[in-house]
Amino acid sequence: MKITHAAACLSALAIATAAQAAPLVRIFELSVHPAEQAAFANVGIDNLSTSIRNEPGTLAMYAAQRTDRPSEHIVVEIYRDEAAYRIHADSPQFKRFAEVAKNALAGRKMWETEPQFLMEKPTALYAINNQRLKINLAEITVKPEHNAAFRKIVMDEMRQSMAQERGVLAMYAVTLKNAPNEWRFFEIYADENVYLAHRQTPHFQGCLKATAEMVRARKVIELQGGTLVNQGGLRFDD
Structure with missing residues (x-):
């Protein structure tokens, strides 16, 4: 009976530890040759939409263009763990994407991160070239x-x-690996008005004031369109 109880305790501990494990979050900056934009966009839609539909461990995938430099794409990927990423990397849709990317990309940067806060509304997001977001x-x-x-x-x-705030659809905060004071925030709002209203809330204004002297540098990159998909309901609050 003692062995059974010990096993049950160990099992519960393992489940709790697994539940608290941080998802895998990567950020990419992809520069696309202008002549390849359409082909790259189409294969990206195929890759992201198929993956979010078929891979339970692929939690969220976002690809959007910079408004100031449309040839540059920001991609954010969130997987349950490394094993889930390997499943995605071995998928037919990713291999199709990789084949097109060989010729389409003029440059590629990737950042490994340490998730700090990842939260979405419960309803899954599926948006293709939605210019309102x-x-x-x-x-x-x-x-x-x-x-x-x-x-x-x-x-x-x-x-x-x-x-x-109902119109705040997703908020993610990560730090760069080996650079814990380098923060990246990726946020999705229902529209521009929701974002402007968010900036006027007491909690946002209070945060802005309280952290003003803590920040050495700040840059906000506005993004548009693209493919934005998630499973919905992700909650990691370390």
């Missing part, structure tokens, strides 16, 4: 001595935003 990628460098305090403040702000 407001999409931002913020790059923030925090003064190292303020990183812990910054983290606490922004995570509290994001929790309130997701809980109180």
Whole structure:
């Protein structure tokens, strides 16, 4: 009986540990040759839409163009774990994408990250070239001595935003691997008005004021269109 109880405890511990494990999040910057934009967009739609439909471990995939430089695409991918990513990388749709990308890409950068906060509305998102959505990628460098305090403040702000604002569809915060004071925020809003209203909320204004002296550099990259898909309901609040 003691052995059974011990096994049950170990099993419960394993389940709890697995539930708390951080998903795998990668960010890409892809430069596409102008003549290859259409082919790249089409194979990207195929890759992302097929993957989110067929792969339970592929939690979210986003590909959007910079509004200031449409030949540059930002891609954010979220997988349950490394095993889920390997399943995706071995899929027929990804191999089709990789084949087109060989000629389409003029440049490629990739960042490994440490997830800090990942949250979506419960309803799955499936948007192809939806120009109404407001999409931002913020790059923030925090003064190292303020990183812990910054983290606490922004995570509290994001929790309130997701809980109180219906049009805030997804918020993700990660830090770059081996650079914990380099933060990246990827956010999706239902439209521009929702985003503007969000910026006026007490929790956002309070966060902005409280972290003003903690930030060394800040850049917001506006994105548009593309393919934005997720399973819905992701919640990682480390």
